[in-house]
Amino acid sequence: MLSRLADSTYWMSRYIERAENVARFIDVNLYLMLDQDPLLEKQQWLPLVVTTGDYADFQARYKEATRENVLNFLIFDAQNPNSILSCLQKARENARTMREVISTEMWAQVNGFYHMVQNAMSSQTTKDFPQSFCREVKQASHLFQGVTDATFTHGEAWHFVQLGRLFERADKTARILDVKYFILLPKVEDIGTPIDLILWTALLKSATAYEMYRKKFNRIDPFRIAEYLILDREFPRSMRHCLIKAEESLRSITGTPVGTYANAAERRLGRLRSELDYGNIQEIIRGGLHEYLDDFEAKLNALGEDLFAIYLAPNPLPGYFPVKGQDQ
C-alpha cells in the first residue's frame, strides 16, 4: 500500500485510541472527586495533564489546575494537539484522505464520532456533566474498533491500524502508571504502608483494569498492580500484551518469522517485547519504576521513528529500506 496511506491509517487509529484514553482518565477522576475531600481536588487534576504529556503547554496558558481548566484543556481546547477535539479532528482528516481505502462503515463511524464531539462542544450539559460525554467517547472508540475488525480486510492496512492503537495504548498505560504511582507512592521504602484503597482502585480503572485485576489477584497491592499493568501477558491494556500483539502485526507486514527480523523496527520491537516477556517486577522496582517506565517510553518513541522511516516516510532513508529475509 502507499506509504502515505499507511501513515494515515496508523494515525487515524492512534488518535482515536488517544481520545478514548483521555476520556477514561477524566471519567475516572470525576467519579473519584464526587465524594472526596475538596482539598484533594487540586492534587488530583494536575496529574492528568502530566499523563497526557502536555504539562508545559498547560502551564503556559492556564496556570491553575482547576477542574474547569483541566477539563477544558483536555476536552475542547483546539490549541492543545492532544485534546479530545483535536484528536477527532485529526482522526477524521486522516480518514478523509483514504476514503477509498477504508470501509464505508469505518468512515461513517469516524465521521459520526467527530460530529458527536463537535456538537458536544456547544452544549452546556457537556461542561456541567462531562461524565456522559466521556462515556460516549469511549463507546464511540470501541465501536470504531469493532467496525474496523468486522468490515475491514485484515491485511496490511489493518495491521497499521493495530500498530497505531497498540503503541498508543502501551504508551498511555506506561504514563498513567508512572504519574499515579509516583504520587501515590513517592518513595520505594514506603511500599507496604497503608494507602488509600480508593486511589489505587482509580489507577486500575484508568486502564479499565480493575475487574480483571481483581479476578487475578483479588487483593489491592501496589506491587501487584504495577506487575499487572506492565507484565501481564493477557490483559489487553498491559504494556506487554500491547507489544506482543504489535509484534504480530509488524511481522505480518513483512512476513518475517519469529526469531528473525527484516528491519530495524522489527529488531527493536522484538527486543523490547523480550524485555517484558522475561521481566520481573522486583527487579523493576529495585531499579526504580519511574526510570524503568521512562526508558520504556523512550524506546517506544524510537520504535515509532523506525516505523516512520521504514514504512511511512515519503522518501525511505538510506539503510532503512525493508529487506526481505534475515538481516543479522
Add this chain to the structure above:
Amino acid sequence: MNFENYQTEGFYDELFEKSGNPRAAVAPLIARLKSLPPGDLKRQQKAAEAELLQMGITFTVYGNQEGTEKIFPFDIIPRVIEAREWKQIESGLAQRIQALNLFIDDIYHGQKILKDKVIPADMVKTSFGFRYQCLGLNPPRKIWIHITGTDLVRDNDGKFYVLEDNLRCPSGVSYVLENRAVLKRTLPHVFQSMPVRPVDEYSHRLLDTLEYLAPSTTRHPRVVVLTPGPYNSAYFEHAFLAQQMGAELVEGRDLSVLDGNVVMRTTKGYQKVDVIYRRVDDDYLDPRVFKSESTLGVPGLMDAYRAGRVAIANAPGTGIADDKAIYTYVPQIIRYYLNQEPILPNVPTFVCWDETQRKHVLANLDKLVVKAVNQSGGYGMLVGPHASKAEREKFAQLIRENPRDYIAQPTLSLSRVPVIVDDHLEGRHVDLRPYVLYGLDIYVMPGGLTRVALKKGSLVVNSSQGGGSKDTWVLAENFPTPPPKKEG
C-alpha cells in the same frame, strides 16, 4: 405533488410542452409521479438528500472557513432526453472531440492550421492554454483529450448548443453515477415506466481508456488517479473514481521519478506507475517544467512522459482549446480537419479582440453575457441584463484594457425543468454536461450531469454559485413512442 398549476412561462421546458401537457416521451414518467400518494415525492426528496449527506457526497466551497463541505443539492425529478435528440448529441460530440484532438496535435506539431490562416497565429500564441513545453510532444496513440465534459445548453428554439468544451480536467461525473444510484433507491418504480439507458458502464470504460494508453509491453498496467489532495473541491470525485476503477489514489508526494520511470512509494518499496489520470492542472504537474513552486506535482514527470515511460490523461497542453476565443473557431476547425459540417452548433460569440466585434459588444453590454476567456465555473462573467450599471461599466473598462481576455454571447434563455419547491413544482434553468471518453473508440456516456440553477430566474448553474443537479435519463431508441407533436 401538484402538476396542474405548473407553468412553462414561455420557456422551453424539457418535460412539458407549452400547452402544459407532458411531452409524449415523458408522459409515462409524469403519470407515475402523479400517481404517488400525496407528500410522497417530497418525502423521497428528503430521503435522497439525507442519503447524500450520510455518504459524505460533498464538495468544498472556497473562501468559507466553517463547514467547508456541502452536499451538491439534488432534485429527484429526472431530466429526460429522447433517443432521437440524443443521437444527434452523440454524433455531434464525437465529431467535435475528434476534430479538437487533431487541432491540438497540429498546434503542437506542424501548425498547419495557422499557416493556412484559418485561425490567427497570434491568438494561439497569446492563449493562456498554450504550453510551449508541449511542442513536439507525442502522446500515446496520438490522443490528447481522453476525457471531456462538454457543456451544452438548449435555447428557446429547442436546439442544443455547445457552450464550453472543458478539455482539461472536467469534473462532475461522480455525481452522475451517484445521482443515478440514489434515484434508483428512492424511486425504483418510476424507473420502470421508461426505457432509461444505464450510465454505470462509465468507470469500466474509463479504466479501458486509461489502460489503452499504457506502453504495449506492459501486461498489467498500473493506473493511478493523481489528486491535489483532500482540500480540493473535487476530492470526493477523485476518491470515488479511484475506488470504482480499483486504482490507487495518489498525491504528488507519493510519486517520484527513478531511473526514468514514475514510481510510487509503498510500504513494500517503489512500484512503477504506467498511466496517470491526473486531476491536477498542467501548471502544477512538474515543477521542473511548469510552475517551479508547485508542490502538487512530480519533478521529472514530463521527462518520463516525453520518453514514453508513463502516460498522462488528459495530455498537458489541451487547455489551448478551452480558450473561449479559440472556441469561436471550432466550426472552422471541424471543417478544416474533417471536411464535415458541424453537427452541434456553437453559441454565437463575439471576440473582443476583433475591433468591429468589440465595438458591438461595448454598445450592447446590457443584452450580452461577457466571459473571461480563461475562466470557468461561473467566475469572471457578467450577465448583462441582470447586472447593475456599475458592473457593466467595470466590465467595459476591463474589455478596453484587455480585449484579448474577453468574449461576449447573447443572453440565451436556457431551457427549464420542473424542480420541487416546498409543496409544488417550479421551472428552473438547466444545462447538460455529457462525458466523452476517447480511447480505442469514442464513447459518449448516455446521460450526463444536468446542472440546475436553483435560484429562481438565475441562469448560472455552477455548484459554486448555488446550482444543483438532477439525474439525466437518456431513453433507449427501440421504445415505441408516439410521433413528436409540433410545439404550440
